[in-house]
Amino acid sequence: MKRHLRIHPKDNVAIALEPLEPGDRIEIDGTELTAAEPIPQAHKMAVAAIAAGEAVVKYGMPIGNATEDIAPGQHVHVHNLKTGLGEILEYGYSPAFESFHTSLPERKVHVYERSNKEVGIRNELWVVPTVGCVNGVAQRIIDRFRKEVDPVGIDGVFA
Known part of the structure; x- marks a missing residue:
C-alpha cells in the first residue's frame, strides 16, 4: 500500500497516509524521498524544495506560503506555513467553469x-x-x- 498521496501533479507537498519516521523512504513520481523528521498521519511533507515566501501547493492550488525554507522530506504545517490571504477580511471564489456536453442518448429518470x-x-x-x-x-x-x-x-x- 502507498504510504503517501500526492493529490495533484503540481503539488509540492504530499500527504502521509500513515505516520512517517525520520529516514523512512517513499517514492513519488519516480523520485525517492526520505522523511527528514516525523510526519504525522494526514500531514503534509515537502516533495520539493520550497523557499521562504514561496507558495505551498496542494490540490494544484496555493494553500499558503512558506515562512522559512523547507527542504524535501520536511514536515509542512503551521510552524512553517502561513495563509496567503494576509489582511483580507472578505474572500470571493470565482472559478472558471467549463461547459460539459455528453454524447450519451437522452435517458429517462426512474x-x-x-x-x-x-x-x-x-x-x-x-x-x-x-x-x-x-x-x-x-x-x-x-x-x-x-x-x-x-x-x-x-x-x-x-x-
Whole structure:
C-alpha cells in the first residue's frame, strides 16, 4: 500500500497516509524521498524544495506560503506555513467553469414514491467537495472511478 498521496501533479507537498519516521523512504513520481523528521498521519511533507515566501501547493492550488525554507522530506504545517490571504477580511471564489456536453442518448429518470409522498431517485454517485479549490480533485476521482469500476446498476457518476 502507498504510504503517501500526492493529490495533484503540481503539488509540492504530499500527504502521509500513515505516520512517517525520520529516514523512512517513499517514492513519488519516480523520485525517492526520505522523511527528514516525523510526519504525522494526514500531514503534509515537502516533495520539493520550497523557499521562504514561496507558495505551498496542494490540490494544484496555493494553500499558503512558506515562512522559512523547507527542504524535501520536511514536515509542512503551521510552524512553517502561513495563509496567503494576509489582511483580507472578505474572500470571493470565482472559478472558471467549463461547459460539459455528453454524447450519451437522452435517458429517462426512474423515480419512486416515498411513504411521505415525496419523490426519490436512486443509483447516482456524487463526489461533493466541501470547498471550491478541490473541484478538480473531485473530477479526477470521478474520472478514475469511471476507468476502474464497471458502473452496472449506477445511473450516473458526478462531481
